Amino acid sequence: MTDYPTARPTDATYLNEDLDLPTELLNTPWIDGHNHAHTLSYEDRERYALSGCAGMVMVSSGYHWTPYKPVRASDIRYLWDDAINRRAAIERNHFFEAKLGLGIHTGVRIEDPDAVLAAMDEYCELDEVTVVGETGVTPSQHVEAWDLDEQRAVVEAQMAIADDHDLPVILHTPNTSPPAKRSYRPELGTPGYEKNPGLGTDPVINGDNPALEAVKIDVTAAHDAGLPEERVIASHADENNTAYLMAETDCYLSYTIGHSWLVGVDAATVADAIDEYGPERIMIDTDCANVLRTDPYAIKRAMFELYRYGIDIDDIRRVVWENPRRVLGFDE
Ligand SMILES: [Zn+2]
Numbered sequence: 001m002t003d004y005p006t007a008r009p010t011d012a013t014y015l016n017e018d019l020d021l022p023t024e025l026l027n028t029p030w031i032d033g034h035n036h037a038h039t040l041s042y043e044d045r046e047r048y049a050l051s052g053c054a055g056m057v058m059v060s061s062g063y064h065w066t067p068y069k070p071v072r073a074s075d076i077r078y079l080w081d082d083a084i085n086r087r088a089a090i091e092r093n094h095f096f097e098a099k100l101g102l103g104i105h106t107g108v109r110i111e112d113p114d115a116v117l118a119a120m121d122e123y124c125e126l127d128e129v130t131v132v133g134e135t136g137v138t139p140s141q142h143v144e145a146w147d148l149d150e151q152r153a154v155v156e157a158q159m160a161i162a163d164d165h166d167l168p169v170i171l172h173t174p175n176t177s178p179p180a181k182r183s184y185r186p187e188l189g190t191p192g193y194e195k196n197p198g199l200g201t202d203p204v205i206n207g208d209n210p211a212l213e214a215v216k217i218d219v220t221a222a223h224d225a226g227l228p229e230e231r232v233i234a235s236h237a238d239e240n241n242t243a244y245l246m247a248e249t250d251c252y253l254s255y256t257i258g259h260s261w262l263v264g265v266d267a268a269t270v271a272d273a274i275d276e277y278g279p280e281r282i283m284i285d286t287d288c289a290n291v292l293r294t295d296p297y298a299i300k301r302a303m304f305e306l307y308r309y310g311i312d313i314d315d316i317r318r319v320v321w322e323n324p325r326r327v328l329g330f331d332e
Contacts, residue, residue, distance in 0.1 A: 022307050028317055029054035030299050031324035033254055034101070034134065034170055034235045034285035038083050038090065039065065040296070044288065047296040049094040054321070055330050056096060058083055059134050059170065061103035064195070064291045069143040071108050073115035080123060087128055097330060101131035101170055104154055106138045109146035113154045120158065124165040130329035132162035133170030134235060136218040139210035145201040152221055159225035168231045168327055170254075171218050174211040176240040178264035192293035193262060215241050219249055233327065235285055237273075238265050246277045252327055258286030258298040267305035270319070274306070279315040283323045 004013050031054055037045055038058045048056065060083035066075040080102045091098045102123050104116060123129055135158050137151045162169045184190060189197030205213050215234060222232050229250035237245060237253035245251050253273065260266040273282055284302055288294040295301070299320055306316050325331050 022313050024313060025303050025307060025316065027052065028303060028313075028321060030303065030320035031055040031057075031328065031330060032286050032288075032299055033057050033131075033233065033283055033324040033328050034059055034256065034287055035258070036060075036062065036287070036289035037098070037296075038086055039290040040288060041290075042093075044296045045090060045094050049096055051297050051300040053096045053299070055099065055325070055328075057099045057101045057131050057170075057328055058087065058090075059101040059103070059131070061101070061105045061134050062289070063105050063108035063142060064289070066108070069108055071110045073110065073112045073119075076104055076110065076116045077119060084126070084128070098128075099130040099328065099330070100126075100128050101133050102129055103131075103133040103135040103158055103170070105135060105172070106141070106146060106151045106154065108142045109144045109150075110154070113150075113157075117154070117157050117161070120161050121164070124161055124167060130167065130332075131170050131233075132158050132165075132167050133233075134172040135169065136171035136173060137205070137214050137221075138172070139174060139205040139214055140203040141201045142195070143199050143201065145204055148204045148217075151204070152217060155218060156221040156225045159222050159227040162231065163225060163227040167329070168233055168252075169222070169227060170233045170235050171215065171251075173215045173218070173234045173236045173238075173241055175236050175238050175256075175263040175265070176209075176211050177262070190262070192259075194291045209240070212241055212244060215244065219251065233283070235287070236263070236265075238263065239269065242273055242277075246273075246281070250281070252281050252283060252323070254283040254285045256285050256287045257302050258288045258294040258296075259292050260298075261293065267302040268309060270302065271306055271309035271311050274311055274315055274319065279318040279323070281323075282319050283327070284320055 232251040235254040236256045255270045286298045
């Protein structure tokens, strides 16, 4: 009991605990290993810097930013060049280390993928390119379906190029969405995700669990490409693929928490995974992008939330800083 000069006792009079608060988390550096920050606003990028971001991989590969469908190799090349063009200015403005991930997304069919694959080798020699991706087979496409064997060939070819340059590959492992409380009018789609509904094609991967099947196909493609499993980062890890990836592969699992409202993955999911499997192969990313309602503060918030959920400070630091720093080539 502490004596306070308050008129009558307050909570302060009764509280007598010496709490050891994790003040070091206020200044622990962190890396966002998968975002699309070059598509965000200046203010969003500034939010990363203000909340202690030390580095990020800006991924340039998404069909969301190629206007023509189907996509041509030259459209992908334009996305890569746009990211290269703006990267240094972003770094100079905000001081975090901005690296690039360049890849070929499979969410829309590409008419002439060999043309962009042929160019990829030279891009991967650039110092700022530290990752290939995001890529990986997807169960269904936007506007026009892409045959699974053709998708897989494009994924495997990128993995072989990554291996030649000793770069890791980011997979966009498909998420399974939590059950909706109520569905929206189909013609409007999901608010918060700027994508025209009704343009999704019939799936090219079927079965009970196409999202998990897609990851397994990607892991086999990595084997065929000669890319070691520990050079594969399964971004969008979730409860549907964690057990498989942890038990049967050496891949890294990166939990995407920048749009939890959409995919249901949050700090609690990450805390459960750390409890069960340890922090050695776990990372967190935001996937922040201008086409989605996303949160540049997501990793910083999650660091505090992981602590509240009982995760050790050393493990948090490992997941948000040490693992991405080493795996994504920030310490080279
Ligand atoms: Zn992404």
